[in-house]
Amino acid sequence: MHYQHEHPENSPEFKGLNVSKGVTSAPVVNPYFKFQRRRSQYSVNQFVDGLLAHDISILGQAVTLVESSLPGHREIAQQVIEKCLPYAGKSFRLGITGVPGAGKSTFIEALGMHLVRNDKRLAVLAIDPSSERSKGSILGDKTRMEQLSVHPHAFIRPSPSAGSLGGVARKTRETIILCEAAGFDTIFVETVGVGQSETAVHSMVDFFLLLQIAGAGDELQGIKRGIMEMADGIVINKCDGSNVEKAKVARQQLQNALHFFPKTESGWIPEVLTCSSVENTGIADLWKTTENYAEFAKNNNYFELRRHSQAKYWMYESINEQLKNHFYRSDIVAPLLEEKENQVLKSEITSFAAAKQLLDAYFKGV
Amino acid sequence: MHYQHEHPENSPEFKGLNVSKGVTSAPVVNPYFKFQRRRSQYSVNQFVDGLLAHDISILGQAVTLVESSLPGHREIAQQVIEKCLPYAGKSFRLGITGVPGAGKSTFIEALGMHLVRNDKRLAVLAIDPSSERSKGSILGDKTRMEQLSVHPHAFIRPSPSAGSLGGVARKTRETIILCEAAGFDTIFVETVGVGQSETAVHSMVDFFLLLQIAGAGDELQGIKRGIMEMADGIVINKCDGSNVEKAKVARQQLQNALHFFPKTESGWIPEVLTCSSVENTGIADLWKTTENYAEFAKNNNYFELRRHSQAKYWMYESINEQLKNHFYRSDIVAPLLEEKENQVLKSEITSFAAAKQLLDAYFKGV
Numbered sequence: 001m002h003y004q005h006e007h008p009e010n011s012p013e014f015k016g017l018n019v020s021k022g023v024t025s026a027p028v029v030n031p032y033f034k035f036q037r038r039r040s041q042y043s044v045n046q047f048v049d050g051l052l053a054h055d056i057s058i059l060g061q062a063v064t065l066v067e068s069s070l071p072g073h074r075e076i077a078q079q080v081i082e083k084c085l086p087y088a089g090k091s092f093r094l095g096i097t098g099v100p101g102a103g104k105s106t107f108i109e110a111l112g113m114h115l116v117r118n119d120k121r122l123a124v125l126a127i128d129p130s131s132e133r134s135k136g137s138i139l140g141d142k143t144r145m146e147q148l149s150v151h152p153h154a155f156i157r158p159s160p161s162a163g164s165l166g167g168v169a170r171k172t173r174e175t176i177i178l179c180e181a182a183g184f185d186t187i188f189v190e191t192v193g194v195g196q197s198e199t200a201v202h203s204m205v206d207f208f209l210l211l212q213i214a215g216a217g218d219e220l221q222g223i224k225r226g227i228m229e230m231a232d233g234i235v236i237n238k239c240d241g242s243n244v245e246k247a248k249v250a251r252q253q254l255q256n257a258l259h260f261f262p263k264t265e266s267g268w269i270p271e272v273l274t275c276s277s278v279e280n281t282g283i284a285d286l287w288k289t290t291e292n293y294a295e296f297a298k299n300n301n302y303f304e305l306r307r308h309s310q311a312k313y314w315m316y317e318s319i320n321e322q323l324k325n326h327f328y329r330s331d332i333v334a335p336l337l338e339e340k341e342n343q344v345l346k347s348e349i350t351s352f353a354a355a356k357q358l359l360d361a362y363f364k365g366v
Numbered sequence: 367m368h369y370q371h372e373h374p375e376n377s378p379e380f381k382g383l384n385v386s387k388g389v390t391s392a393p394v395v396n397p398y399f400k401f402q403r404r405r406s407q408y409s410v411n412q413f414v415d416g417l418l419a420h421d422i423s424i425l426g427q428a429v430t431l432v433e434s435s436l437p438g439h440r441e442i443a444q445q446v447i448e449k450c451l452p453y454a455g456k457s458f459r460l461g462i463t464g465v466p467g468a469g470k471s472t473f474i475e476a477l478g479m480h481l482v483r484n485d486k487r488l489a490v491l492a493i494d495p496s497s498e499r500s501k502g503s504i505l506g507d508k509t510r511m512e513q514l515s516v517h518p519h520a521f522i523r524p525s526p527s528a529g530s531l532g533g534v535a536r537k538t539r540e541t542i543i544l545c546e547a548a549g550f551d552t553i554f555v556e557t558v559g560v561g562q563s564e565t566a567v568h569s570m571v572d573f574f575l576l577l578q579i580a581g582a583g584d585e586l587q588g589i590k591r592g593i594m595e596m597a598d599g600i601v602i603n604k605c606d607g608s609n610v611e612k613a614k615v616a617r618q619q620l621q622n623a624l625h626f627f628p629k630t631e632s633g634w635i636p637e638v639l640t641c642s643s644v645e646n647t648g649i650a651d652l653w654k655t656t657e658n659y660a661e662f663a664k665n666n667n668y669f670e671l672r673r674h675s676q677a678k679y680w681m682y683e684s685i686n687e688q689l690k691n692h693f694y695r696s697d698i699v700a701p702l703l704e705e706k707e708n709q710v711l712k713s714e715i716t717s718f719a720a721a722k723q724l725l726d727a728y729f730k731g732v
Contacts, residue, residue, distance in 0.1 A: 078719060085713050170718050177716070228627075229592060257626035260594075260619070311710050311717050318721035323689045326729070344677050347451050350543070351680035352536050353444060359688050366732055 044079045051084060054183040056155060066174045067160040081174050084181035089307070091180045092294055095201040096190040097227065098211030103237045103277055105144035107211055108188060110277040112148040114287060120186045121153045123179040127191045127201055128159035129168045155184060166321040169200040173314065176204065193227070202230045203310050203317075206303065207290050210234045214243065214250035229261060231270055232293060235286055239274035247274045266302040268293055332365040333358055410445045417450060420549040422521060432540045433526040447540050450547035455673070457546045458660055461567040462556040463593065464577030469603045469643055470556060471510035473577055476643040478514040480653060481552055487519045489545040490554045493563050494525035495534045521550060532687045535566040539680065542570065559593070568596045569676050569683075572669065573656050576600045580609065580616035595627060597636055598659060601652055605640035613640045632668040634659055698731040699724055 042050070042061070050058030066077045098104045108124060115122050148154050160171040176187055189205055191197040202208045210231040228234075234254060239247035255272040264270065271289055275282030297303035327333055340354040349357075408416070408427070416424030432443045464470045474490060481488050514520050526537040542553055555571055557563040568574045576597040594600075600620060605613035621638040630636065637655055641648030663669035693699055706720040715723075 081716060082719070085716065089713065174716065174718070226592060226595060229595075254626060257623045260623035262594075308711050311713075312707060314717035315707065315710055315720050318718050319693065319725060320686070320690060322721070322725050323693055324686060327685065327689055341678060341681065344681055345674050347455065347677075350447060350451065350540065351677050352540070352684050353448070354681050355684035355688070359685060363692070 044076060044083065047076075047080045048083045048181075051080075051178060051182045052087060056182070059155065059178060059182045062178050063157060063175050066178065067162075067171050069162075077174070081177055084177050088177040088180040091176075091185050091187050092207070092290070093176065093187045093189065093205040094290060095205035095208040096188055096211060097193050097198050097201060097208070098237075100192060102211045102213050104190060104192075104211055106277040107235075107237055107275070108190060109145045109148045110275075110280055110283050111287065112145075112154060112188070113151070114280075114283050115186055116148070116151050116153045119153075121184045122148075122186045122188065123155045123157070123176075123184040124148070124188045124190070125157050125172055125175055125179075126159040127165075127168055127172055127189060127197050128194065129162070129165040129197060130194050155179065164321070165196055165200055166318065168197075169204070169314070170318065173204050198227050198230065203313050206297070206306065207232045207293055209290075212236050212250075212254075213238050214246040228258075232264070232266075232268060233270055233286070233289055234258075234272045235282070236272065236274045237277060239282065240276035240279045266297055266306070267300060268296055268302075327362055330362060330365070332361050336361065410442060410449065413442075413446045414449045414547075417446075417544060417548045418453060422548070425521065425544060425548045428544050429523060429541050432544065433528075433537050435528075443540070447543055450543050454543040454546040457542075457551050457553050458573070458656070459542065459553045459555065459571040460656060461571035461574040462554055462577060463559050463564050463567060463574070464603075466558060468577045468579050470558075470577055472643040473601075473603055473641070474554060474556060475511045475514045476641075476646055476649050477653065478511075478520060478554070479517070480646075480649050482514070482517050482519045485519075486552045487550045488514075488552045488554065489521045489523070489542075489550040490514070490556070491523050491538055491541055491545075492525040493531075493534055493538055493555060493557045493567055494560065495528070495531040495563060496560050521545065521548075530687075531562055531566055532684065535570070535680070536684065539570055564593050564596065569679050572663070572672065573598045573659055575656075578602050578616075578620075579604050580612040594624075598630075598632075598634060599636055599652070599655055600624075600638045601648070602638065602640045603643060605648065606642035606645045632663055632672070633666065634662055634668075693728055696728060696731070698727050702727065 042058070047058060047062050047065075051062060062077075062080055065073050065080070068074070068077070096104065096108065098107075112122050112124060145156065149156055157175065160168055160175075162168045162171055172189060176189075179187055187205075189201050191201045208230050210227065210233070212234055214236055236247045236251050236254070251272050251274050258270055258272065261270075273282060273286055273289065275286055277283070294303065297306070328337070336358060340349075340358055343349045344351050344354045408424070413424060413428050413431075417428060428443075428446055431439050431446070434440070434443070462470065462474065464473075478488050478490065511522065515522055523541065526534055526541075528534045528537055538555060542555075545553060553571075555567050557567045574596050576593065576599070578600055580602055602613045602617050602620070617638050617640050624636055624638065627636075639648060639652055639655065641652055643649070660669065663672070694703070702724060706715075706724055709715045710717050710720045
């Protein structure tokens with residue numbers, strides 16, 4: 001089972017990364033290339049065969065390949081992914097978000113162990129676009145997921161780094177494809193909730209779980225605007241010891257509050273549960289709830305509809321992101337942007353006039 | 367006071383629209399042009415002087431000019447708007463959304479009359495991007511706002527039509543500038559909530575009010591996902607007759623539910639009120655609440671921060687919309703789009719591969 005907490009480019013796996021001979025023609029100067037070519041190299045087909053044979057070692061190397069930014073690696077990765085596509089999709093994808101302090105790692109360990117003990121094969125991925133974290137993501141801390149990190153049927157990976165949320169999301173989605181081809185039937189995608197990362201996770205999972213703890217008094221602290229409405233389920237962790245009463249009260253109040261939320265698209269009524277990761281209570285019930293959702297959504301076709309919708313979403317999201325990058329990074333626009341913004345803020349020109357001036361300059365130059 | 371319910375291009379005002387001589391050089395074939403040039407024409411300065419003199423007749427013509435799609439008219443309009451900018455901004459902008467049946471027109475009449483009786487000068491605008499409605503918008507129905515529509519200190523205008531929400535939003539924002547320059551100190555922007563119109567209204571007002579009615583039982587029906595979190599205030603209408611108890615119960619429950627929503631950016635705690643537009647109760651209290659908000663937000667600087675944020679939002683929104691239009695309408699991309707989407711849905715290629723293929727084709731051809 002592969003496990004890595006360093007930045008991909010410095011990892012032992014990367015240094016010994018086996019890539020096909022096709023890379024040698026790539027116009028990239030990289031000191032590792034000579035090093036790599038001396039070692040035996042996997043072709044695209046060797047990668048794919050290995051994945052389909054559920055070879056975790058090859059899965060680890062394939063994921064590292066996907067996370068690499070080198071053009072040569074990206075070409076190979078794309079071919080591997082495309083060949084894996086027909087074998088992907090057959091898993092249940094669970095998104096997990098929670099503020100620091102909610103006990104996410106312990107929770108993932110508890111739920112993850114429940115699953116692998118029941119013969120599931122679980123991949124745990126993460127989305128965390130901030131670069132400091134990718135060097136020390138919670139999931140990189142082995143001490144927090146002691147049992148799960150050494151279980152033969154679990155594959156744990158910290159967030160890729162990519163410079164933008166769009167890049168991180170893409171690499172994660174591609175990693176999901178590889179994990180599914182390699183026989184993992186359950187995928188967790190977790191996030192600490194920086195920026196728009198909850199939206200990204202929500203857009204690539206079948207069930208979005210919000211991990212909470214009871215706050216001081218009767219309020220549930222720390223839920224960002226818009227996140228509660230994304231949740232298919234909410235679980236209040238740390239329902240143990242002196243916390244039990246508070247957690248139960250919070251559960252009831254939150255369930256009541258959800259009553260006032262508009263109906264979900266699926267027709268599913270989000271449930272609020274309690275659990276204790278440390279005492280291992282409520283975990284099985286929580287998993288039963290997600291299984292109930294899967295059955296419900298497969299019966300009314302929403303499950304497939306949601307996946308199709310997500311696939312389209314990422315196509316358009318990717319297009320829009322690239323269009324904006326090309327515009328805002330262009331030599332024509334970049335020097336003018338701040339000036340136009342200031343003119344708008346000082347009410348010298350309207351927002352629309354500023355936009356038009358920048359666009360005219362851009363399209364003229366392009 | 368101007369009042370119009372027909373499509374702008376067919377309105378009596380448009381037919382007699384006075385435009386400056388500059389228009390004659392515009393390369394547009396328009397049968398009205400000859401007709402217009404025979405009449406006396408307003409220059410940009412005449413428009414501006416008239417607006418600053420609070421001439422409602424000129425305001426009506428200026429708004430019609432802004433709503434026009436003809437390139438010649440847009441040029442003149444832009445100049446008028448730019449000269450009005452220094453005089454704009456000194457108003458309180460209230461957004462109002464509510465489902466059909468919530469009694470929006472009667473409510474606007476009741477609140478509007480309260481304001482103009484207290485020496486306010488009120489402009490009522492609307493955002494409604496669906497083209498069928500623009501020919502018969504609720505605000506176009508004179509019978510629903512009998513008193514307000516004939517009050518000398520009220521200016522009522524139905525939604526502009528523009529083919530896209532972005533276009534409608536732009537024209538509405540520009541109309542706000544003209545109204546403020548013409549001395550209106552209070553602006554309502556209302557919407558029935560089609561598509562993303564609530565988001566658009568929320569992004570151009572100081573206070574976003576959700577108009578509700580008590581549903582069957584204890585639920586509040588019909589609130590779209592994400593809208594409740596946008597609200598600075600919620601008012602439950604039709605709190606009269608046999609409805610009173612139900613409305614008061616609903617008010618209490620909704621106030622309790624709001625307790626679980628994350629804090630607003632401003633620090634303001636949204637209030638839930640009741641009112642009866644027909645019996646004219648709760649209206650003054652509602653207005654007092656918005657005044658309290660204005661004071662609160664001006665004291666902690668959020669008022670100005672929000673306006674700056676909105677100005678920037680519209681600049682970037684406008685840029686992004688145009689970039690996407692150019693891409694999706696291009697001769698290169700349009701024929702390929704459906705095919706790529708289908709390949710993605712059939713898992714033949716990934717979302718990102720599809721996006722890349724389309725982008726490569728687009729940038730090659732551009």
